[in-house]
Amino acid sequence: MKQNIAVAIDGPAAAGKSTVAKIIAEKLTYVYIDTGAMYRALTYKAIKEGVSLEEERSLMNLLKDTTIDLQQSVEGQKVILDGEEVTLDIRTEQVTNQVSIVAKHGEVRHEMVKRQRELALKRGVVMDGRDIGTHVIPDAEVKIFLIASVQERAERRHKENLEKGFSSDLEKLKDEIRRRDKIDSEREVSPLLKAEDAVEIDTTSLSIIEVAEKILRVVHDKLDRGE
Numbered sequence: 271m272k273q274n275i276a277v278a279i280d281g282p283a284a285a286g287k288s289t290v291a292k293i294i295a296e297k298l299t300y301v302y303i304d305t306g307a308m309y310r311a312l313t314y315k316a317i318k319e320g321v322s323l324e325e326e327r328s329l330m331n332l333l334k335d336t337t338i339d340l341q342q343s344v345e346g347q348k349v350i351l352d353g354e355e356v357t358l359d360i361r362t363e364q365v366t367n368q369v370s371i372v373a374k375h376g377e378v379r380h381e382m383v384k385r386q387r388e389l390a391l392k393r394g395v396v397m398d399g400r401d402i403g404t405h406v407i408p409d410a411e412v413k414i415f416l417i418a419s420v421q422e423r424a425e426r427r428h429k430e431n432l433e434k435g436f437s438s439d440l441e442k443l444k445d446e447i448r449r450r451d452k453i454d455s456e457r458e459v460s461p462l463l464k465a466e467d468a469v470e471i472d473t474t475s476l477s478i479i480e481v482a483e484k485i486l487r488v489v490h491d492k493l494d495r496g497e
């Protein structure tokens with residue numbers, strides 16, 4: 271029976287992917303890989319170095335000299351950019367609102383996908399993003415597509431912001447989520463899409479634990495069948 275499989279979790283912004291991916295990885299003692307953090311890290315560096323986010327060539331020049339490490343720690347996943355921790359820096363509104371522009375570029379995606387596939391090679395991974403089931407690990411044993419209404423997703427982010435002591439505007443969050451979903455879904459290269467063989471879960475009226483339990487059930491069914 272296969273014990274180390276790949277679990278791919280995709281879906282739009284703030285659907286709950288990273289929250290449940292971390293829980294699933296912990297329960298299975300798998301490695302959690304946040305692919306969004308990789309696009310965010312490149313976006314952060316490009317903004318800091320004044321590189322145009324629209325210019326694919328310049329971004330590729332930057333990316334080829336960039337290391338992005340995802341480290342597991344007791345406090346959660348740390349994102350290390352060129353040896354410096356940027357875990358919190360890549361979550362600012364400025365990065366969030368521009369990351370989808372960087373993620374549109376085909377060559378950037380090609381390089382990121384190459385790095386992500388290397389991380390998934392050994393299996394025993396839970397990877398979340400937008401194109402994991404369709405493109406990064408098309409042969410993932412379990413594929414999940416999480417969705418929730420825009421209202422619910424914006425409310426979740428709003429609550430999260432307020433809890434962190436950040437200022438937050440619900441209407442603005444709704445607009446930003448809609449805008450990012452649109453760019454991610456309409457881009458030419460590996461857009462946000464449910465894989466044909468993915469299990470879709472609408473998390474709008476489900477708790478975090480309920481979502482995690484549903485996914486774990488799919489994983490255990492797969493492991494029990496030994497496929």
Ligand SMILES: Nc1ncnc2c1ncn2[C@@H]1O[C@H](COP(=O)(O)OP(=O)(O)O)[C@@H](O)[C@H]1O
Binds near residue numbers: 281287290477
């Ligand atoms: N099922 C759920 N019910 C309520 N809140 C949730 C649920 N899933 C996630 N959240 C909260 O919503 C916010 C966004 O979740 P996150 O995992 O960051 O989404 P994503 O990785 O898809 O962008 C977080 O504050 C998280 O705690």
Ligand SMILES: Nc1ccn([C@@H]2O[C@H](COP(=O)(O)OP(=O)(O)O)[C@@H](O)[C@H]2O)c(=O)n1
Binds near residue numbers: 282284285370373
């Ligand atoms: N596999 C992935 C992961 C993220 N991304 C891009 O990176 C952005 C940030 O991803 P994220 O997972 O950190 O976003 P949140 O949903 O957590 O806000 C997305 O909006 C996409 O533009 C992508 O294109 N492909």
